[in-house]
Amino acid sequence: MPFDFTFTPEQEMLRKAATDFAERDVAPRVEWMDETGETPTELVRKMMELGFGAIVIPREYGGAGLGHIARIAVLEEISRISPALSFCLQIVHLGQSPVIYFGSEEQKKKWLPGMAKGELIATCAVTEPTGGSDVLGIQTTAKREGEYYVLNGRKCFITNVHISNMHGVLAKTGEGPKGLSFFMIEPNTPGVKPGRRENKDGLRGLNTGELILENVKVPRGNMIGGEGDGLRVALTAISNIGRPGVNGVALGIVRRCLEEAAKYSKQRILYGKPISELQAIQWYLAEIYVDYETTRLLTYYAAWLRDKGARCDAENAAGKYYSVEAAVRCAHKLIQIFGGYGVMREIIPQRLLRDAEVLCSAAGTQEIMKLVMLRKALEYSK
Amino acid sequence: MVKIIVCIKQVPDPKEFSKITIDPLRKTIVREGIQSIINPLDKHALEEALRIREKHGGRVVVLSMGPPQAIEACREALAFGADEAFLLCDRLLAGSDTLATAYALSKAVRRLKPYSLILCGNETVDGSTGQVPPQLAEFLEIPHVTRVRRIEIGEDEAVVESMLEYGYRVVKVKLPAVLSVVKEINTPRILSVFGIIEASSKKINQWCVSDIDASIDMVGLEGSPTRVTDVFTPEVKRRCEVFSGPVEEAVGKAMRRLHEIGVF
Numbered sequence: 001m002p003f004d005f006t007f008t009p010e011q012e013m014l015r016k017a018a019t020d021f022a023e024r025d026v027a028p029r030v031e032w033m034d035e036t037g038e039t040p041t042e043l044v045r046k047m048m049e050l051g052f053g054a055i056v057i058p059r060e061y062g063g064a065g066l067g068h069i070a071r072i073a074v075l076e077e078i079s080r081i082s083p084a085l086s087f088c089l090q091i092v093h094l095g096q097s098p099v100i101y102f103g104s105e106e107q108k109k110k111w112l113p114g115m116a117k118g119e120l121i122a123t124c125a126v127t128e129p130t131g132g133s134d135v136l137g138i139q140t141t142a143k144r145e146g147e148y149y150v151l152n153g154r155k156c157f158i159t160n161v162h163i164s165n166m167h168g169v170l171a172k173t174g175e176g177p178k179g180l181s182f183f184m185i186e187p188n189t190p191g192v193k194p195g196r197r198e199n200k201d202g203l204r205g206l207n208t209g210e211l212i213l214e215n216v217k218v219p220r221g222n223m224i225g226g227e228g229d230g231l232r233v234a235l236t237a238i239s240n241i242g243r244p245g246v247n248g249v250a251l252g253i254v255r256r257c258l259e260e261a262a263k264y265s266k267q268r269i270l271y272g273k274p275i276s277e278l279q280a281i282q283w284y285l286a287e288i289y290v291d292y293e294t295t296r297l298l299t300y301y302a303a304w305l306r307d308k309g310a311r312c313d314a315e316n317a318a319g320k321y322y323s324v325e326a327a328v329r330c331a332h333k334l335i336q337i338f339g340g341y342g343v344m345r346e347i348i349p350q351r352l353l354r355d356a357e358v359l360c361s362a363a364g365t366q367e368i369m370k371l372v373m374l375r376k377a378l379e380y381s382k
Numbered sequence: 383m384v385k386i387i388v389c390i391k392q393v394p395d396p397k398e399f400s401k402i403t404i405d406p407l408r409k410t411i412v413r414e415g416i417q418s419i420i421n422p423l424d425k426h427a428l429e430e431a432l433r434i435r436e437k438h439g440g441r442v443v444v445l446s447m448g449p450p451q452a453i454e455a456c457r458e459a460l461a462f463g464a465d466e467a468f469l470l471c472d473r474l475l476a477g478s479d480t481l482a483t484a485y486a487l488s489k490a491v492r493r494l495k496p497y498s499l500i501l502c503g504n505e506t507v508d509g510s511t512g513q514v515p516p517q518l519a520e521f522l523e524i525p526h527v528t529r530v531r532r533i534e535i536g537e538d539e540a541v542v543e544s545m546l547e548y549g550y551r552v553v554k555v556k557l558p559a560v561l562s563v564v565k566e567i568n569t570p571r572i573l574s575v576f577g578i579i580e581a582s583s584k585k586i587n588q589w590c591v592s593d594i595d596a597s598i599d600m601v602g603l604e605g606s607p608t609r610v611t612d613v614f615t616p617e618v619k620r621r622c623e624v625f626s627g628p629v630e631e632a633v634g635k636a637m638r639r640l641h642e643i644g645v646f
Contacts, residue, residue: 009454010578013461016419017573024572051575064575 005304011070014055018077021050026081033084033205034351039163040205043085047078048118053092056241057100061112068303072248076299079252080259083355084206086252087362090245091159095122097237098168098182102225111166111184122166122184124242125155125211126234132157132361133368135170135180135231140213142171142181148217149173149183154195155211161194162207169213170234173227180230184222191216202354239372240306242363243316247299250323251292253356257330258292260348261285261337275337284333291326298322314376321369327356383440383535385497386431388464389487389518390424390446392455393508409613411508420455423503425462427563429570430533431501432463438535440498441465445490447475447483453586461573461581468494472590477603480509484517486601489594491522497558499540504529504562515562526560527553531567 007015029040047053055071057063064070071093079086096115099107099122114120130137140153151171161167165187173181185192195210225233265276265285275281298319305312331353335342342349360366394402395417403412420428431442444459446452447470456467470490478486491500500519505512512528519526531550532543538557543550545564555561591601599605623639625632640646 009457010582012454013458013573013578013581014575016458017575017578020572049574050572054575059579064579066575066579 003301003304005069005300007069007073010066011073014066014070015073015077017050018052018074021046021052022078022081026078026085030082030205031346033082035204037199037204039088039207040085041163044088044121044163045118047085047089048092048121051116052078052089053096053118053121054116056093057096057112057116061108062116063112064116068244068306069300072244072251072299072303075245075248076252076255079249080256081252082205083249083253083352083359084203086249087203087206087245087359088160088163090242090249091124092118092121093245094124094237094241095160095164095166095168097241098124098224098233099184101236101240102182102229102233106221107184107224120166120187121160121164122168123158123161123164123211124168124234124237125158125161126170126238127155127157129154129156133365135234136177138170138172138180140169140171142173142183142218144173144220145217147220149181149220149223151183151185151191151213151216151218153213155213157198157208158211159206159208161209161211162197167192167211168224168237169211170230173230177231178228180234181227182224182230182233183218184224185213185216185218186222189216189218200358202351202356202358204354238363239313239316243320243369244299244302244306246359246363247295247302247316247319247323250320250327250356250359251295251299253327253352253359254288254292254295254323254330256348257327257334257352258285258288260352261288261330261334265337281337284337288330288333291330295319295323295326314373317364317369317372320363321366321373324356324359324362325366327359328353331356383434383438383498385441385443385494386434387491387494387497387500388424388428388431388442388444388459389500389502389514390428390444390455390459391421391503391506391508392418392446392448392452393421393506395419396422396507404613404615409610411613418451418454420458421503421506421508423505423507423563423565425503425570426565426567427501427503428459428462428464429568430563431499432571433568434499434533434535443468443494443497445487445494446470447478447486447490449476453588456586457581458573460584460586461577462571463577464584466584467586469586469588470590470594471588474591474598474602477606478601479606479608480511480513481517481607482601482605484514485521485605486591486594486596487514487518488521489596490589491518493589493594499535499558500524500560502560502562504564512562515560519560522558522560524558524560525555526562527555528562530561530563533561533563533567 054063055066059065075086128138142149142151167185169183191214193212195212198208265281266274268275302312302315302319334349338349341347398416442464444464444467456469502515516526527544529545530542531545534541625635
């Protein structure tokens with residue numbers, strides 16, 4: 001299929017808006033986020049006011065319906081300044097996606113307008129202490145009691161858990177792959193408690209923590225899809241929204257690496273000339289550049305496929321597999337270019353490396369990505 | 383407030399100025415591949431218009447003159463919240479200097495009557511003449527104030543603060559008037575997703591020279607008394623000399639050197 005993902009005027013304006021927001025409002029808060037690990041809730045609120053939370057919600061439900069290329073453009077621009085805040089936004093979108101893809105008309109009308117306005121921010125709580133890749137091994141249960149399900153369990157590594165007022169939760173309603181169901185827990189439901197806050201090495205300022213569910217009564221009407229559809233709901237959300245979101249964040253990191261590498265190597269004088277004239281540095285620059293272009297193409301290509309309504313699980317997985325490793329690789333090369341300065345806390349390269357490392361296990365490990373890609377790879381036997 | 387007209391211009395993005403080259407034959411700027419934006423000070427003018435509308439009501443109409451791609455700047459202005467946009471776009475306007483531009487804009491403004499206020503950025507980042515707003519006011523025979531950093535709208539007048547080199551002056555001006563603003567006046571809002579969507583349903587009107595009843599010999603190259611004889615990139619010959627030693631001695635050396643090279 002011939003592809004063209006030139007930005008439309010709307011997408012270009014949106015990209016500019018995200019750049020303005022990131023450079024003007026986010027940049028002054030980045031150091032504070034990294035130092036304290038605190039989430040700048042006022043910036044999250046501002047993103048919602050600007051409508052960044054509404055990008056993928058269809059217009060008929062109060063959203064912008066601007067699609068996946070637009071989403072990636074925004075994530076890239078914000079991540080260039082703060083990967084942590086960009087990741088926060090991508091999870092806002094992830095929390096909406098079970099309702100967008102599998103919600104009934106009634107559920108969409110009930111929640112999506114509030115999500116588009118940023119009044120409702122939902123998590124997508126799948127991972128448990130037993131692991132995220134082994135989805136069937138989760139322990140959280142949902143027991144039917146009349147018109148309700150009663151949920152009990154403990155989720156971990158849940159992004160945005162302390163700043164969200166809704167929770168999308170995968171729980172066991174039976175055994176095996178058809179024994180999982182997905183529920184939306186509405187604000188102020190008794191028994192829902194965000195637990196410990198994780199103290200991560202990177203993406204500091206991005207809220208991550210536990211979600212504890214103790215006898216949480218959820219109306220039957222809050223189940224997304226039918227009983228036993230949970231695995232499909234969760235995996236579709238992660239594949240369609242979670243993984244490309246990680247790609248967008250990684251893309252922003254790779255781009256920042258390229259920008260910082262080019263800028264520093266032209267300014268830094270060694271042996272009487274800018275280090276950009278030294279071949280060792282030139283090779284680093286060329287390698288970072290090719291990683292940027294490749295990450296960009298993989299990421300936008302998958303987003304373009306999604307906007308066309310095509311299935312793109314393998315492309316999203318390929319993008320995620322490549323982009324996060326490119327982000328780590330480029331940040332490491334950036335540190336080499338900066339020399340000793342690269343590991344100083346007040347200078348950016350070391351932060352980009354710490355941020356990039358966190359992406360490796362997000363939305364599925366690299367090994368899970370290989371499994372997803374393998375299915376597509378084997379199709380080429382035909 | 384009946385209507386606030388905001389004049390905007392699409393200009394090359396200053397972030398990309400280093401990529402700009404000069405065509406040695408045509409003596410014009412090569413803009414290919416250079417991102418365009420709304421002139422930064424024009425965004426402040428638009429922001430002020432939107433704030434005045436929020437307080438006093440009325441409509442915000444954007445007026446621009448430029449090539450067909452300037453429609454992007456108009457669309458962006460609508461996304462910021464302007465109600466309607468007009469683009470003067472005609473090959474006959476190509477090559478207009480500030481006088482011809484101000485004349486064409488004034489003819490368009492006359493078609494947009496009635497209006498209460500015209501807001502402009504004080505100057506553009508490409509031309510930097512700051513001449514168009516006062517010339518526009520002269521063509522329209524209405525008052526103007528430049529370098530405006532604060533506007534208070536009254537019944538049929540405005541009280542404005544106009545920045546001077548040292549300090550500012552307060553001016554009471556009858557409306558309608560042309561006010562050209564500086565960046566200190568406000569912080570422009572960031573485009574919102576919903577503004578971008580709404581913009582697609584708002585109207586961008588394109589006018590040519592005949593639509594505004596302008597005289598052909600007063601616009602374009604022919605209507606422009608300015609003649610560009612040469613355009614070149616100045617050679618940068620900056621040098622740095624360090625004078626060390628006790629302060630008085632070092633200052634003495636520096637002064638002698640400045641005399642030597644003819645600064646004084």
